[in-house]
Amino acid sequence: MARRCESQARHRRGAAVLTLSAVCATILGASAWAQSNGQPASPPMPAPFSHDCQAGTTATASDSPLPNVAAALAKHKKIKILAIGASASAGRGARHGGYTGEARQILRQAIKGLDVEMINRGISGELATQAAARIKNEVALLEPDMVLWQVGTNDALAYVPIEDLKATVVDTLTWLKEHKIDTVLVGLQYIDRMEQDEHYRKVRDMLRDVAAKENVLIVRRYEAQRLLSQAAVSGGGLFPDEFQRTEAGYTCLAQYMARAITLGIFGPGGLGPRSAPPAIGPQPQQPPSAPPTRM
């Protein structure tokens, strides 16, 4: 009992540190999005990650642009984001929208004057093929500027053949591009146990490859979470327990996502200068072909 209380207290301390860090990071990192004649004077700096979400040398998001979101923003429009995926609202504070709600808050603080509407339409347990059909319907009904698609987890758990999943994802990304809707993919999360599952790793790699080939932004939380896990094993980190780490991972995911969207809007191809995008860390390391050895 005492152990459980201690664990909960540690958990709460960790959560408080994460939240505080995220808010501080946002206040420090966000510069005013000064608007004159409808154009931002200078792109805002993306909010740095909180202490426990700093994924070392691993990039957490690719730097593909979000031209349609940028165009919507330039017209002073509200940005409408459709969140689809199994755990779109997971994370702390379900009533505040889970991690997508946290990302919305960080974005609003980072980009002054930005009006973000996040619409959650996650259906639990559905496979990518069902989500793909629903994405088209929801796009027709809601007309979003961007789709945030957390994809692959259920298919990996249900052992859907990789080629079938790939075809579904590619078809859907193509359809969204044709309809001038930007997409941000949210990749698989790191779980120690699943690292030994070959199919799970193949799904992770396939999503990365598809995102690169289709020039679609992907939030690469897998690498970041793996580093957190390795830090915990070697005695560091705020969340030594994997269950707590998985939960805390959603706070990090919200930060990764907010940063990815900021860079997607203000990076090259978006509203930002035609120069190198703001640094989000070195290029991602190549995924290991075999499960990493525990440190």
Added chain:
Amino acid sequence: MVRQANAVDFWRGLALVFIFINHIPGIYYGRFTHANYSLSDSADLFVFLAGWALRLMVGTPERRQSTWYLVLRLGGRAITLYAAQILITMIALAVLAGCAILLDNPLLLEWHNAAAVFHDPVTTHVGLALITHQLGYFDILPLYVVLMLMAPIIAIIDRYIPQALLPISLLFYLATLLIPIPFRTWPVEGLWFFNPLAWQLIFVLGFVMAREDGLGGFVRRHIVPIRWISVPIVLAGVAFMLSGWWPDPTKFPRPRLLFLIDKTYDTPPRLIQFLALIALMSATYPYILRASKMLVNFLSMLGRNSLYVFCVGSILSLAGQIVRHIYQGNLLIDTAVVISGIAIMALTAWLPEWREDVRVRRGTAAAQPS
């Protein structure tokens, strides 16, 4: 006394088996359910037959129950369904949590919308009690609870102004699609997987068509031409499902919900295809009965005990998903999951009937002079 096998119980039993299989995504045998060849699926059949069963509860005009008795009886049924939903949800959460611990895999805690229960338990437990937080694949009973709460109103309108029931139902359905009127989940943002204001139409259609007069009588009198009209509709549905061709949903005129194939709102293309499908399939029952009385008896037994079987089937589907995950889903495992699942569902249906049989026999023996 257990009632004889009949078409309604038979189709209900079949719907229960298909729901069990379809709730295990990726399973090999999923391809043999009609959901792969039809715009509608077992959920439509289940709700339609629930409306049909409501007619049996309400009784015929000749055998009327008092209004107050009827309201209390239907309210009691809604409470039973609510209790069943809470029970199976709690068991499902325990299964997910237990397997997450045993397999050392926190990913299972996030399956099927369970994440909020574990990550934000204080608020989410309120949502669970209000049935505004629903686990994935545990979302039909909440719809059924709301429909049973509407049932007294449906029964009263049917008793005093029967000709107004279907127009009122249709009006609510169209308003829900045209405005549209969403049914929101809480605390997790989202929509109910089945919008009760849209799905009440199919429930009312089942209720109305079970009646020998009115629309039910009209359909019975004209079933042959209706079946001829149904053939191209059902074939078009099969063609769509096999080819994947459907006009781009963004090209439809507004209000687009009228043209989309959407399960949440049970949109018109889906509803029309379902009605055509049951018009056609109802013709096959006598042939199935002739071909395999055993099959009809078996599925009718499941259908007679639908609530028990549905509850156990829901838990079995979840267990089936976990077993498939552990053994990396292959044909052998899928076969074992389906056979053992249907066997347990059959045992679930058989037990209350056996208990009832024993009770009747004991009563009969006690009544006989020694």
